[in-house]
Amino acid sequence: MKLTSAGTVPVYTIAGPSTARPLPDWLLRRRKRSAKYDPENLNNFELLQEFEFEEASNCVRVSEDGNWIMSSGTYKPQFHVHSTQELSLSFSRHTKSENTTFILLSSDYTKSLHLQNDRSLEFHTPMGCHYETRLPRFGRDLAYIRQNTEVLIPAVGLSSDGSGYGEVFRLDLERGQYLRPWQVDVGTDDDSAGLQGSINVGSVNVATVAEYTHGLCAFGTSIGTVEFFDPRSKNRVAVLGGQEGEVTALDYSSDGLSLALGTSTGRVRQFDLRNPRPIFDKEHGMGLPIKNIIHLKTPTEERKLLAADKRIIKIWDEDSGDLWTSIEPTIDLNHVAHCPDSGMLLTANEGKQQHIFFIPNLGLAPKWCPFVDNMVHEMENETPAETYDNYKFLTVPEIKSLGLSHLVGKTNLLRPYMHGYFVAAKLYDDVRLIANPYMWEEERAKRVKEKIEKERASRIRGVKKVKVNQKLVNTVLKRQEKREQVDLEAGMLGDERFAKIFEDDDMVIDEASYEFRAINPSTIPGHEDTTAKSTIRYQADSSDSESDADDSKPSDGIVMQVSSSKVQGGKIRDTALGSRVKDLKHVPRKERTSEVVGEKQVTFVPESKKKAKQQEEPAPRHDRRKEGRRSASTNTFRKL
Known part of the structure; x- marks a missing residue:
């Protein structure tokens, strides 16, 4: 189990291949044996035993009671039934041809109908294949009307009566016979030959039934139209056209008032049955046909729309139209199923292993694996920065002080966790500003105080390292320290005009x-x-x-x-x-040196020695009372 998408809507991959190419069986068994006692793999677990096929899987569905999971795959053609109570494979059964799709006719697995790619229908029970019948043309999809116990099979090609319409075969399970098929407009084909028609013949691709509401049947065609039939009158009641490409996926909402469709060009649209204009129109982005569409609801009754092609699964918010989350497996997808009233998704894909994804924001884990919720909480504890990047944790008293108690349990902006809640960072900032309008002024005063404290700390003698003339810098800083105004950028230290004194080698003081x-x-x-x-x-x-x-x-x-x-x-x-x-008279003339640079002129005046002795003044008396006293003036020339 690992966190696949770490964001506002985390997605956990519980099972599924991690590489696009499947490993050979002998190499896979060797790796399992070598990693059996690996400490990193001791906490790994297998949610459903043998939830895989030898080559690929085609379709997967969950029973109404949630106790059984049936999936079909190849090769050899077969289908598996897993028991969710035992979390293991209950049984597997091989068929004569590959399975295109299947439906569960009962609330459990005991009655199922399988559409094969050799134009055959097989009814299976726990004992085996109960009955097999053959269709006139290849079928594309299956739908079931419980009130009339009728199976609808959209087919390829034009009808045999020459009317130029495609057909939807109807099989009455109570009578055990085929009824008159419904005719759906799929375009004309002048080059058709026989019942099947030419390569480019039209077809009815998909069918869906509003089972628990009004009961209307909707059929998507290859010419981009959706036709609605009322099973009570057995006639067409409405046509929705103007779609780009073929209609490849259909699904009714739980209230039956809206219909979502997917096209072969990768466009997803949702219509209100009372309005021909789409209320939801999104591009899937890959340009690939949409495989299937599912309407979802979160625990807070938020409506979501899931659409999947063979590369990616995207979930949108129906109200805002924003992308809620996306899942991009490493291998191609064939079908996606949702476990009712939970956040778990099952996929059928081109790989050997089938995928199992869990989205906590979509719902809790199914009742047959509640331990998954505990594992998710443990992983959130280990990686809170990745999972809750845009959230702030608040305790219950803090929630009450901010006035957010009325949002608890009603929105995904407050996510319960341990003894408090994770609140969206944007909501927290807005609510805190409303609760304390002077918050920014207090923050400004706090920053001013921090700046003042920083300036006070800078009064201590600083150290500034320069390239040259470090002695001069130390002298300037020492004088600043005496004035108690130490600033490394003041005076000549911060003036650009004196920058070369401390950077240029030619400006070194010798x-x-x-x-x-x-x-x-x-x-x-x-x-x-x-x-x-x-x-x-x-x-x-x-x-x-x-x-x-x-x-x-x-x-x-x-x-x-x-x-x-x-x-x-x-x-x-x-x-x-x-x-x-x-003092210089006692130095011999020969030892005297002159450091005068330039010209020098000396003049001698002759005098007698007697006159010189008479003019010689006595040496000044030394007054000991003034010893130790400093002169009031530092000008030496005053005493000359």
């Missing part, structure tokens, strides 16, 4: 170059932080230096450095230019 050392003389190459810095500050008045120094704040960018200061005892002490020159 700390060993002369230009960099001239601007930053106190920077040691390879070290991120310097011990002390002094910057240029342009001031209008020297008295304002103290206030400027206190109010100044670091800015994002590169700061020009023109001089450095010495550090004593961990504190900065400004040094005048004269003291630096004094």
